[in-house]
Amino acid sequence: MKKRISLLLLVVLALTLLAACGTSKPAEHAGASTNDAAKTEQKKELKFGATAGPYSDMVNKVIKPLMEKKGYTISVVEFNDYVQPNKALASGSIDANLFQHTLYLEKFATDNKLELKSIISVPTAPMGLYSNKFKSLDAIEAGSTLTIANDPSNLARSLLLLQDIGLVTMKKDVNPATASEKDIAENPKNLVIKPVEAAQLPRTVDSTPLAVVPGNFALAAKMDLTKALKLENMAENYRNIIAVKTSDVDSQFAKDLKEVVQSADFEKAIDEQFKGFSKPEWMTKKAAK
Structure with a gap:
């Protein structure tokens, strides 16, 4: 009789342990669901x-x-x-x-x-070519210094603006995202291109004959966009x-x-x-x- 009772107790204990293990999984899943809900909750x-x-x-x-x-x-x-x-x-x-x-x-x-x-x-805000010395594109003198942004993004964009104006010609098949002054094929006016930090470009308008200034920096310096010699014909990816x-x-x-x-x-x-x-x-x- 004692053996039967012991055996019965062992069976009950085993079933209890299995039930406990079985109920732990839904609790874990419930926690995961709560976390997922928190992640998807709208951020305000x-x-x-x-x-x-x-x-x-x-x-x-x-x-x-x-x-x-x-x-x-x-x-x-x-x-x-x-x-x-x-x-x-x-x-x-x-x-x-x-x-x-x-x-x-x-x-x-x-x-x-x-x-x-x-x-x-x-x-x-469009990028523009500015000058306090020249009143028109035709008045630009050969050998004039031109300041331009030195960061890859604005440098490439500035060069494309200069190409659209006709001041330079870029090499064929140049990558517009990585173009630099090294990719200039023709520079008929022999402009001296001087890369500087983009934020400093508005200041160079007073000290150099020409400057290509990104629109955001021009506006931050309270420059009038309509005073540019030429504003860019902006491509969508710019x-x-x-x-x-x-x-x-x-x-x-x-x-x-x-x-x-x-x-x-x-x-x-x-x-x-x-x-x-x-x-x-x-x-x-x-x-x-």
Whole structure:
């Protein structure tokens, strides 16, 4: 009898242990489901990076108030270079940024092995050729010094502007994302091209005969875009974009950002506060309908 009772107790104990093991798995799954739900919960507090000047103004004056109407809290982080905004985005220090065009984003992400992606393009200040010495393109003298941005993105874009004007001719099949002064095939006026930091270009307008100045730096220096000898005919891949981490492309906040930029309120604010900005093709096509 004692043996039977002992055996029965062992069976009961074994069944109890099995039941405990069986019930632990659903608890784990429940925890996983809770974590997944937390991950997909809509993010309402966003840090938005932008370079100091017109694009931080665009975020502060237009994007931020429109997103706040949707229930978001937006804090704007200003940067003074073209490297840190993407590194901060990739690290999660910020949730979105606005400072660069598509070609720069793609090259930077590839070179630095970062998972970043554009969600929409925005109206962009065009690059221009400025001079306080010459009043027209025809008046440009041979051998004049011309300052130009030394970062790959703006350098390539500046050279394409000079080619469109007819001041230089680039080599055939040059990569527009990596073009440099070494890719110049013809320079009929023998211009002395001097690369400098992009942020310093507005200052060089007073000290050198010619300067190619990116629109954001021109506006930050309170230059009049309409005073340029020539403004660029901007290609779509040179228009500034809002970028997020690739994993956030389909997030609700990314969708809301895109919806805000596509809104009539956004375009109205751009027309009123950012005169002279070149609108992206998607916006001009919408207006033509």
